[in-house]
Amino acid sequence: MKGIHHEMKSTKWKKALTKKSLQKQLAQVCGLMSPYAYAPVLRKLIESKDPWLWLAGHCFVGIDPSNHEGQFNALFSDDQHPDNYIDQAQFLESLDQLVKSSAFQKIYKNHVRQEQQLAHSLLDYIKDLNKIYSKLMVIRLDLSYGEIYTDDWEPELRALNDWDLFHAYTANSFKDSFIGYAAKFEYGADKGIHIHTLLFFDGSAVRQDVTIAKHLGEHWKNTITQGAGIYFNANTLEYKARMKHCAVGVFKRNDADFLVGAKEIAKYFAKKDPIVRLAVPRLTQTLRRSSLTLQQKAMLEKRLASKVWSTQGARCMTSFG
Template sequence: MNMIDAMQGKTIYHDFSGTSVQSVIFNDYHDAQWIVKAIDILKCITRSEGDLFATVENKIDALGAKSFTVKPRNHLANSLVVLLHDQFAHTLTNLFPNYQVNPYLQAFVQNRQYFPLSMDVRTPRLPMTVAYDLSKCLNCLVTALRQDAQRPDFKETVRNFERSANKNHRSLIGYINGLFTAYSKLLVIRLDLEYMADDATGWSLGLKIPHDQVAADRDIFFRSLPGHLKQKLDKDVLVGFCWKLEYGPRTGWHYHTLVFLDGQKSCEDVTLGQLIGERWMAVTNNQGRYYNCNSRKIVYSRLDSLGIGLIDYRDRKTRKNLENTVAEYLTKVDACVKLKLPDGARSFGRGVTPKPGPKRGRPRSVSGPSGQLSSGM
C-alpha cells in the first residue's frame, strides 16, 4: 500500500506507533505530512542498535516442505518495510523536481539503490537461502544508514537544512503567545486552501498555475480578509494569521493556514471557517477550493491532539496542542522538504505580533489592541 493514497478527497496516512503499521484515514490534504513521518522514522533507525531483521524457520507444512520468513524485530523494522515499498519510492521520486529533501531522505534513497530488494519483505514463505540473503541485505541497509548519519559532514548538512524550520517554529510560537497576551480567548481556524481540478484533464489547477499567481492570490486573500469579515459580521474580529505553502503531487500549489479571531467577539468556528473559505474561492475566481479542518474537531479530540477552535489563554493542554502539534506541523515540514521557489520567495509567513496588552493578573479588555496584519515574514 502506498504511503499516501488520495482518492475522492480522502487521504490515507500510516500510523507507525505500536508494533504494527495501521492505516488512518483523514479527509484533508497534507501532502508533506507523510514525508515528515518518514524522516522521523529514519532518524530513529539511525539511532537504533543491533539487527532489525531476523530469519525464522516456519513450521513444516503438510507436504513436509521447509520455508523461512524474514521477521521485523520491532516497530522500526515494520516501518522501514513500508518505506521500502516501490510505490512509496515512486512517490518520493515524483516530489524531487519540486523539493530539496532532508539529508536523511537523500541517504535513504541513495542506499536503497545500492541494496536492490526485488523480493517483497512481507512474503510469508521463502526458501532458506533467499530468506537469509534478504534479511542480510536489509540489515546491511540499516548499517549503511547508521554510518551515513555519523559522518560529521552529514550532521552539519542536517543542521543547516533544519535551521530555518527551527527559526520559523520559534517565531510562530512567539507570535501565538503574543496573541494570547493581547487576547484572553482566541478562535483558531485551520483551513487548507487549494485549487480546483480541471474539468478537461481531472488534474488540479494547482499543478500548472505559476508561483507568482499563487503568491498574488495569497496576498489578496489575506489583505481583503479583515474587511470581508467585518462586512459579514459587522465587527472587527481578525487578529492574526499564518500560512505555509506546499506543493503536492496531486494538489499542486496549496496553503495550510491558521486564522486567529478574537474569541471574545466570535464563536461558531465551523461557520466562520466556511465564511473564510468562501473568500478564498472569490479571490481565485472560483478556481479555488478549501477544506475546513474545524469541521473535524471531534476526530482531533479523540486523538488527543485538538489545538483549534475556541481556546482560553489558561487552557494549557489545548494551547500545547496548538504549539506542539498544529504550529509544529506548519513549520516542521521545512526541516524535511524545502520547496524550490524563485529567489526571495517565502514558503511561510505570519502576521505582525500585537503590542503587549494588559498583564494576565488583571482583567482583560474585550477589544484588545488592533490586529496589525502582514502578508508574510
C-alpha cells in the same frame, strides 16, 4: 539517528526504509525531475541545507538520468526488470555511509535546531495573542487545488499569489477582528501544492468560527481559484471531537487544554517540507506568519503590567491581614 542506523542495518531494511521520509522524498523528487532537468535539480539537491534533500541528491548520483524514476521504483519493489535494475545492497550501504557522514550529521542537527526554534517562536506568538485578548478565536483551514485546471493554469505557479489574495480578503473582510495568521506550504505527489493555515481573530468581536471558516473556504474555492480550489474546514464539531487537545475554536485566557494543543500545532507547522521549495517558484520560506503589531505589543505590556500589580496588591493584602 540511532534508530535510522539500526533499521538500515537490519535484514528488514527495505520495509523499514519505506516508513521513513527518504522514500517519500525520493519518489516526489522523481516526479518533479525529467531527463532535461536532471542536472540542475540534482545540483540543487546536493547543495541543499535540508538533510533529506541533501541525502536524496547524493542517492541520485550515478543513477541513469533517463530512467531515474524506474530505478527508484524498483528499489522499493520487487520489480528487477533489466532496464530498472539497481543493486539494493549497494544502495543501502552507500545510504548508511551517507547518514553516518559528518556532512549529513551537521545538516541534520541544524535542521532540527531550526525547526525547534520555529516551533518555539510560533508557540510564543500564539501564547501572546491568548494573553492579549480575553477570547481568542482560532480557525484552521487547509487550502488546496482540485483537478479542474488547464495546462496554462498551474497551481504551483500561482499558489503564492492566491495566498496573498486570500490573506488580503480575510484582513479586509474582518478588519475589526482578524489579528494574525500562520501559513505552512506543502507539496504532495497526490495533493500537489497545499497550504495549511491558522487564522486568529478577536473572539470578543466575532462569533461562529465554523461559519467563518466555511465562508473563507468558499471564497478560496469559488472566487480566488475560479472553482479549481478545494478546502478542509477543521473547525467542524466532528473534527474538533477527534482532537485530544482541541486548539481550534474560541478560547479564554490561559486555557490549559488549548495551550497543550497549540504546542502540538506549532510543532507541526514548524516542520519543513523540503519538496515544496522545488515545486513552487519564488517560495523561499515554507512557513509564513504574522508578528505582533505595535498596538498588540502595547496591549501585551499593559496586560502583563496589570497582572504584576494585581499580584503585588494581593501580597500586600496578605501581609497586612
